[in-house]
Amino acid sequence: MPGPMATVIWLVGTALELAFVVCSVARNSFFKYFFLNLYILAVLTSSIGRCIFLQTFGLESDQYRYVYFYTDALLTLALYVALISLYSRVFGALGMGKYVRLISVLLLLGTSLFSYAVVAQSEDRLVTNFAYELSQNLYFVGLVLTYILWGAVVKLRESRTRVVQFILALGVYFSAYAASYALVNLASKYSVVVQILAPVISCLLPLSWTMTMWRHSEESRLIPAQLLAVQR
């Protein structure tokens, strides 16, 4: 069974996820950011599902591990959909929505097929380092996509505060996860550190999204060029 610290982090994370959905509804933005809300709702559902498996089978059981890593892969795909919805928002003004949708469908299919092929080949290895490797790759693809989107935001001078902050928070999230899983693949002795860090990182995304949703209206604007670490 997880310790009191892990339980507290889980409760905080769940409360933050709920807070984001409530905030979106209260700010009349649930449908404006439907896919972000859908992702958060999926996280909430899987979190409850994992909790049931944990209570029934225990932390060390194969059932819990399979549920954990499969839901993790599914949630990463759901997060890709959320990311693509942000792509649509950024490129929507340029009338490139059709191309974004086409590329996103191809990307989703490609990622799903790749994940399925790898999992089908290595069913017995899911509970080993392989699961970390798969997660590392999925998060890294997410990181690259977010980086490209951030480049587009700066280039197209996207100024909506909400969109900019959602993308930046997503960038932090993907980078932190990809780095954590890569660290485990480099040296498995750090897996304990990642087991502690991963739930904390997962709290950061709903926290920053809730903050953005609560503090800024849809009309709020900023200058993205000013946000670059090195001014151009």
Added chain:
Amino acid sequence: MMASLIFVVSVVTLLMFFVSYCRSLMASSSRHPLSREVRDVTGIPALPTGKDFVRVTQLLQLCPERPEDRPGLRAVNLYYDILSLVQNSIARLIPSLREWTEQELAGCASFAVVVLDRRIAFSREILAQQDEI
């Protein structure tokens, strides 16, 4: 090899996204006009410098907390700590980096001053409500 590459790239982008995120938090408060009260309390006549940050955060602890400020302030606090570390290490050798960190530290201090200004206004509101009761 692949894991090492992913690790290095991820750490670099993590820093880049974190810096930009903190800047977005600070940018959204940059247009906030400072009241005369906060100028008097902090003793900052015009623009704060990086050195003012610690003093302003100490003053912040004396005011009732506004829950909505907490996460942003924590992120900027962490950013300030990272910048201070850079300023006291690598930036000693590279003058342009030292200049940049000084600018960023001043940005953190400006953010803290705006938060203090909001907290003072919040305290006044609470006092006014208590008087009404």
